[in-house]
Amino acid sequence: MANYVERMAEGQDKIYYIYAENHNTAKNSPHLEILRKKGFEVLLLSDRIDEWMMSSLQEFDGKHFQDVTKGKLDIAEEDTEESKKEKEAKAEKLKPLLDRMTQVLSEKVTAVKTTDRLTSSPACLVVGEYDMGLQMRRLLEQAGQQLPESKPSLEINPDHPIVVKMDIESDEERFSDMAWLLFEQATLSEGGQLEDPATFVSRMNKLIVQLSQ
Numbered sequence: 001m002a003n004y005v006e007r008m009a010e011g012q013d014k015i016y017y018i019y020a021e022n023h024n025t026a027k028n029s030p031h032l033e034i035l036r037k038k039g040f041e042v043l044l045l046s047d048r049i050d051e052w053m054m055s056s057l058q059e060f061d062g063k064h065f066q067d068v069t070k071g072k073l074d075i076a077e078e079d080t081e082e083s084k085k086e087k088e089a090k091a092e093k094l095k096p097l098l099d100r101m102t103q104v105l106s107e108k109v110t111a112v113k114t115t116d117r118l119t120s121s122p123a124c125l126v127v128g129e130y131d132m133g134l135q136m137r138r139l140l141e142q143a144g145q146q147l148p149e150s151k152p153s154l155e156i157n158p159d160h161p162i163v164v165k166m167d168i169e170s171d172e173e174r175f176s177d178m179a180w181l182l183f184e185q186a187t188l189s190e191g192g193q194l195e196d197p198a199t200f201v202s203r204m205n206k207l208i209v210q211l212s213q
Helices: 002-007 023-027 030-038 048-055 081-104 134-142 161-167 172-189 197-212
Strands: 014-019 042-045 063-067 112-114 123-126 153-156
Touching (some): 023 042, 042 048, 048 134
């Protein structure tokens, strides 16, 4: 851990970590995109005991730990007054899109929001700062434990071509398919399993055919 702190980039004031079922899933997680862009160090954890361990740790060497899949990261580039206004205008413009997606995915997510944490992926799943992580939740459910219902939020990259396309999509059935595919892709990218893989494949094939016509 001391070596980690020594390697931390200028401006990094927290020890960031991510837990996944294996190293490759953690390494390739979309949650790391903005961190990688800024050159920040991230602990990649994949041992089953890791999430239990991290839940009991608060800080090391005066620096707090933060799970990058939870809550808000607050590490976006510093905004000028002009860029702040542009972001606010973009957020207001996308509100109807976010509301449409939230309605489609209401059984799976608490809300759909825009995010600064993504640079190349269209979407990712994020749980509340004090909620149980998705991986921990799966482990406990697999062990037969009954847990209270909890849903993540879906955060989308407002500049991604898929999101831009969805914002102008007028066909409600195609819009619904695209919203579900973003949710399902986000689930897969963080190591989750789909409840209905066949429907995912069907949606994907249908959209490929439609876009190729």
